[in-house]
Amino acid sequence: MDFNKLFxxxxxxxxxxxxxxxxxxxxxxxxxxxxxxxxxxxxSITFTAVMVVSAALSWVVFQYIMVPxxxxxxxxxxxxxxxxxLVQSADTIMKxxxxxxxxxxxxxxxxxxxxxxxxxxPLINAGESYTFIESMAFGLGSGLGFALALVIMASxxxxxxxxxxxxxxxGMPISFIVAGxxxxxxxxxxxxxxxxxxxxxxxxx
Amino acid sequence: MGHTTKSNWxxxxxxxxxxxxxxxxxxxxCPSIAVTNSLKNGFFMxxxxxxxxxxxxxTVSLIRNFINPKIRIPIFMMVIAGYVSIIDMSMAAWARPxxxxxxxxxxxxxAFASIFARAEVFAVKNKLIPSIADGLGxxxxxxxxxxxxxxxxxxxxxxxxxxxxxxxxxPLLIMVLPAGGFFAVGLLMGFFNWLDARVAAKKAA
Numbered sequence: 001m002d003f004n005k006l007f008x009x010x011x012x013x014x015x016x017x018x019x020x021x022x023x024x025x026x027x028x029x030x031x032x033x034x035x036x037x038x039x040x041x042x043x044s045i046t047f048t049a050v051m052v053v054s055a056a057l058s059w060v061v062f063q064y065i066m067v068p069x070x071x072x073x074x075x076x077x078x079x080x081x082x083x084x085x086l087v088q089s090a091d092t093i094m095k096x097x098x099x100x101x102x103x104x105x106x107x108x109x110x111x112x113x114x115x116x117x118x119x120x121x122p123l124i125n126a127g128e129s130y131t132f133i134e135s136m137a138f139g140l141g142s143g144l145g146f147a148l149a150l151v152i153m154a155s156x157x158x159x160x161x162x163x164x165x166x167x168x169x170x171g172m173p174i175s176f177i178v179a180g181x182x183x184x185x186x187x188x189x190x191x192x193x194x195x196x197x198x199x200x201x202x203x204x205x
Numbered sequence: 206m207g208h209t210t211k212s213n214w215x216x217x218x219x220x221x222x223x224x225x226x227x228x229x230x231x232x233x234x235c236p237s238i239a240v241t242n243s244l245k246n247g248f249f250m251x252x253x254x255x256x257x258x259x260x261x262x263x264t265v266s267l268i269r270n271f272i273n274p275k276i277r278i279p280i281f282m283m284v285i286a287g288y289v290s291i292i293d294m295s296m297a298a299w300a301r302p303x304x305x306x307x308x309x310x311x312x313x314x315x316a317f318a319s320i321f322a323r324a325e326v327f328a329v330k331n332k333l334i335p336s337i338a339d340g341l342g343x344x345x346x347x348x349x350x351x352x353x354x355x356x357x358x359x360x361x362x363x364x365x366x367x368x369x370x371x372x373x374x375x376p377l378l379i380m381v382l383p384a385g386g387f388f389a390v391g392l393l394m395g396f397f398n399w400l401d402a403r404v405a406a407k408k409a410a
Contacts, residue, residue, distance in 0.1 A: 021383060022383050023239065024234075024235050024236075024238040024239035024383070024386065025235050025239075025313070026235070027234035027235045027237075027238070028231075028232050028233065028234055028235070028318055031231065031234065073290070073294065074290070076286050076289055076290050076293065076312050076315055077283065077286040077287065077290060080282055080286050080315055080316070081279075081282070081283075084278075084279060084282060115316055116235050116313040116316040116317075118316075119312075119313060119315065119316050120309065120313060123309065123312055123313075124309070127309075166395075167398075167402070168395045168396070168398035168399035168402060169391075169395040169398070172231050172391075172394055173391045173392070173394040173395035173398065174391065174395075175391070176387050176388070176390050176391025176394060177387065177388060177391040177392070179387045179391075180384045180385070180386070180387030180388040180391060181384070183382075183383045183384040183386075183387055184379075184382075184384040186383075187382065187383065187384065
């Protein structure tokens with residue numbers, strides 16, 4: 001197994017191609033739940049877990065069922081079905097096995113099914129034809145990136161509550177501007193992997 | 206069942222302005238930034254959403270008496286996914302260059318909160334014609350938002366419209382970068398809030 005590539009995948013998915021700041025996915029959730037730190041953390045944990053599991057599950061279905069049957073054109077319908085079923089069963093299992101955890105994270109699960117960020121992971125995995133492990137690494141990296149974005153945003157917005165903002169910009173508009181500033185900072189990550197590769201190559205030389 | 210009492214024209218206007226998906230409801234935000242770096246991409250995204258929204262409302266309204274309320278969510282998802290697949294494949298066939306840039310986001314229309322919400326709160330309770338009007342209004346509202354945002358971003362960021370250069374000189378590169386998308390949406394949202402407040406103040410005076 002190529003750990004180097006896996007590491008690069010995780011870094012690339014979480015920092016360089018951060019879902020929120022460079023691919024603009026999951027924005028509804030990003031702006032919706034980033035008001036309080038506590039909800040942001042709960043959401044991040046739930047999202048990362050669901051992303052890794054759904055990436056693995058849809059990879060298996062895609063490679064072993066859809067490709068042999070030549071029905072890859074149905075991928076949108078199949079993936080959304082898989083995710084809906086997965087979320088529903090996670091909901092039921094959690095309620096039974098760990099009611100306290102369900103009490104904390106259950107409400108976030110319900111929001112996940114119709115979220116583009118969760119659906120994007122299997123779609124990108126299928127498009128890039130990653131292997132099983134790579135798909136899971138990509139899911140993990142994307143989840144971590146999303147978590148990072150949410151936590152940063154939540155910590156800023158808790159301060160914004162008490163700031164003096166012009167009336168028309170209160171609420172959503174100022175959050176967008178803040179997100180823009182963070183996105184600007186995230187463009188700084190864009191050279192990271194090439195740098196890393198260069199250093200690896202120079203060591204070989 | 207809450208039948209609507211509004212006329213069709215009122216329904217269309219409602220979706221276009223007072224309940225505008227992007228600027229007023231602040232849902233389905235992902236594409237508002239992702240595809241609006243050029244007018245052409247924004248235009249195609251808007252048209253796709255009008256198509257999906259109208260067809261989903263039409264279909265859900267037609268089959269509303271046969272849907273068991275307990276399984277309505279999976280049924281809506283399947284209806285939406287079906288129409289998204291249609292637009293996805295037609296675009297891949299006929300608008301290849303645009304599809305290469307915004308294909309992922311076209312596929313992710315399936316996870317749009319706005320489309321799902323209109324099926325859930327409107328189409329499933331109303332007759333065919335009002336449902337189509339509602340879908341049309343919501344779709345056009347989204348389309349207008351896309352066009353306005355991408356108009357400003359392409360004009361300021363590239364000095365061009367629809368790929369045709371208009372202004373000479375150094376463009377404001379940041380507007381086509383990811384961060385610029387957040388800034389553009391935030392500023393426009395603030396502007397519309399300000400406009401609303403002005404209009405309301407005039408009416409009150």
